Amino acid sequence: HHPEIDIDGDTATGIWYLSDTVIFTETRQILTGAAFYEDRYRRGADGEWRISRTGYTRTYEAMQSLDDTPTWQLLAHR
Numbered sequence: 446h447h448p449e450i451d452i453d454g455d456t457a458t459g460i461w462y463l464s465d466t467v468i469f470t471e472t473r474q475i476l477t478g479a480a481f482y483e484d485r486y487r488r489g490a491d492g493e494w495r496i497s498r499t500g501y502t503r504t505y506e507a508m509q510s511l512d513d514t515p516t517w518q519l520l521a522h523r
Contacts, residue, residue: 455488456497463501468519475517478506 485498
């Protein structure tokens with residue numbers, strides 16, 4: 446979500462917010478969480494930008510049983 450990218454010549458830094466939800470249908474659990482990705486970029490001699498480093502800090506993670514939320518329904522999935 447909403448990247449913040451700062452450019453300084455041929456280098457740049459970026460911070461990206463991530464939120465995720467994983468549904469484990471077999472064990473009837475939901476995992477939710479969030480993180481901040483912190484990237485560094487470098488512009489090559491060809492003018493193209495490339496990621497030179499990436500990492501993230503997980504800010505929270507929570508697990509919940511679907512049995513604790515009896516009205517929850519999975520309406521569509523692949």
